[in-house]
Amino acid sequence: MRSIEEKRRSGIWIWQAVTGVLLVILLSLHMIVHHFVVEGGLRTYEQVLAYIGNPLVVVIEIVFLIVVTFHAMLGVRAILFDLPLTERQKTLVTRALTAVGLVVGAWGIFLALWLFRMARMA
Amino acid sequence: MAVPIQHKSPAARAVQAWFNPLKRSAGFLAFVLMRITGIGLVVYLLIHMVVIGNLLRGPAGWDSLIQTMKSPWVLALDVVLIAGILIHMLNGLRVTIIGLGFGTQSHKGIFWTLMAVAVLLLAYSAWLVFTK
Amino acid sequence: MTNNGFFGPKKTITLKVLRYKPGAIDPPRYDTFRVEANAVTTVLDALEEIKATQDSSLLYRHSCHPASCGTCGMRVNGREQLGCVARLLEQGSDVVVVEPLASAPLIADLVVDMTPFAERFAPAGMRLVRESEFNPEAETPVGVETFTRYEDCIECNICLSACPVANTNPAFIGPAGLAAAYRALVTGERSPAEVFAYVDHDDGVWRCHSAMECSAVCPSNVDPGHKIMALRRELVTYKVKRFFKRG
Ligand code: HEM
Ligand code: HEM
Ligand code: HEM
Ligand code: FES
Secondary structure: OOOOOOEEEEOOHHHHHHHHHHHHHHHHHHHHHHHOOOOOOHHHHHHHHHOOHHHHHHHHHHHEEEEEHHHHHHHHHHHOOOOOOOOOHHHHHHHHHHHHHHHHHHHHHHHHHHHHHHHHHH | OOOOOOHHOOOHHHHHHOOOOOOOOHHHHHHHHHHHHHHHHHHHHHHHHHHHHHHHHHHOOOOOOOOHOOHHHHHHHHHHHHHHHHHHHHHHHHHHHOOOOOOOHHHHHHHHHHHHHHHHHHHHHHHHHHHO | OOEEEOEEEEEEEEEEEEEEEEEEEEEEEEEEEEEEEEEOOOOHHHHHHHHEEEEOOOOOOOOOOOOOOOOOOOEEEOEEEEEEEOOOOHHHEEEEEOOOOOOEEEEEEEOOOOOOHHOOHHHHHHOOOOOOOOOOOOOOOOOOOOOOOOOOOOOOOHHHHHHOOOOEEEEEEOHHHHHHHHHHHHHHOHHHHHHHHHHOOOOOOHHOOOHHHHHHHOOOOOHHHHHHHHHHHHHHHHHHHHHHHHH
16 A cells, blocks of 8 residues: 655645736736837837836836746646656756756846846946 | 557657547647647747847847847747747636636536637737738 | 348457567567457457457456446557447447557556556545445455445546556556545545545646546546546645635
């Protein structure tokens, strides 16, 4: 008989769903703003700066970045956990994805803040 | 080829069990689409994060890039991306709703309805992508 | 087509049956057999005829014949069915491929090891022995406290075979076990704490991705997919309530 007490409690799917629902708004906004708003579709450098120079926009972009990265890493984890992994391999997968998520998040936040500064200086 | 799935490697088993909706019903198709679009979006996100790094190079770096991105072929890829987003997003809402025990008996109807919505939104987006 | 009998015209159907015997038929292969079938010939009928008249070494499992014991689950043309009620002429092709269930260790030919599957029920709060309705004095076997069971489930293992996750992750509790756990929860046979201890982990109720194929193939209308989702709702409600009580 399988020993059930040893299994670690989880509820990560709830976060996948919550971040997913947030993404409906955040990603839709991102796609509309970067694709459909300005004349000619995609934004030029000037137009990107003009957009991100708004403090509210930087905050929204950074929240979007964090939410989408979290959701994406949880999604990859959900797929990998469908494979026959040992408990040790599961820990490794979780750690590796956390590392990737942190790198992506740090890079994205740096970029957003840098663009914001450029916009403010211009 | 008579290799029972039990005798295959985990990777080969995953390919067979996760991505083949033949002989299966609507919910399984939804699962396959969710998985393919999810993986596709993660790959896109990682590439995208590298590409927008070009903004650091100022207008010279970015605007020439944008010019290539406006070629019809790249815009066609954008439409593929939007299709993936719409399918994943609407399916994600369905999974959230039935994943919490609501509407499980009518999950197939919900799926086809949302996919119809996806097709309409995609047609509209594609029109915008190529005309704007 | 041959004679027109009471059960409609007969037709010759070719069965491609997966064969595997460790050490003897190894690697596995498909063997081809021909049988005459009419409107009521089932896949199990065909296998029994093959065993009687063409190849006595063919192995498959069955017991009751009318879809009540859950012994004869198999994949017919790629879809899980009970061989004893799956009609040969309704499979949509003149060549019918018969394979063992997936997501269970293969023993030989169409026979899979049902042990890992059966082991999922007791911890879920379900015993495999039917309640003795007419003979209250019946003695319970050693190790069994009472005779109760989850009525509709015939423990055929078909749902696990159709589940995309159970196919790749043998640790996943799977549809039947999770449905049994939900049942134990709503009947009060098990306390919420006991049930959640069994299902609240990465190989439990959270592993399900709502493909709902278990419900699509279930021969007994258990609708396990619905029960997994309902179980998840109970668990989410429990977690949310606990979160706000603590906070
Ligand atoms: C073809 C469609 C898209 C275009 C034209 C586009 C364009 C851009 C541009 C110009 C930026 C940099 C300026 C800013 O931060 O607002 C950006 C940032 C970002 N994009 Fe996109 N994007 C597209 C689709 C996507 C998709 C599908 C995702 C998610 C999977 C995504 C995720 C992000 C994230 C997370 C950032 C924030 C990075 C940061 O600010 O550090 N984008 N996008
Ligand atoms: C647009 C709104 C989105 C919604 C509503 C959404 C919703 C969901 C939900 C509910 C799941 C869980 C599916 C399950 O239980 O099996 C999921 C899985 C996933 N999501 Fe999203 N998502 C969205 C956007 C994204 C984006 C932008 C990415 C990638 C950057 C992404 C990547 C993934 C991945 C990889 C999975 C795992 C797929 C699987 O298990 O087969 N999602 N999503
Ligand atoms: C007129 C004669 C008989 C009738 C009408 C009869 C009827 C039945 C029926 C209806 C069952 C099914 C019980 C179930 O579905 O659980 C059964 C089971 C069985 N019968 Fe008979 N039977 C007869 C004679 C015999 C004889 C002579 C033997 C052996 C010497 C026998 C041995 C068995 C056995 C071993 C079972 C299986 C018990 C079980 O399922 O636990 N029967 N019989
Ligand atoms: S032989 Fe009993 S269910 Fe088919």
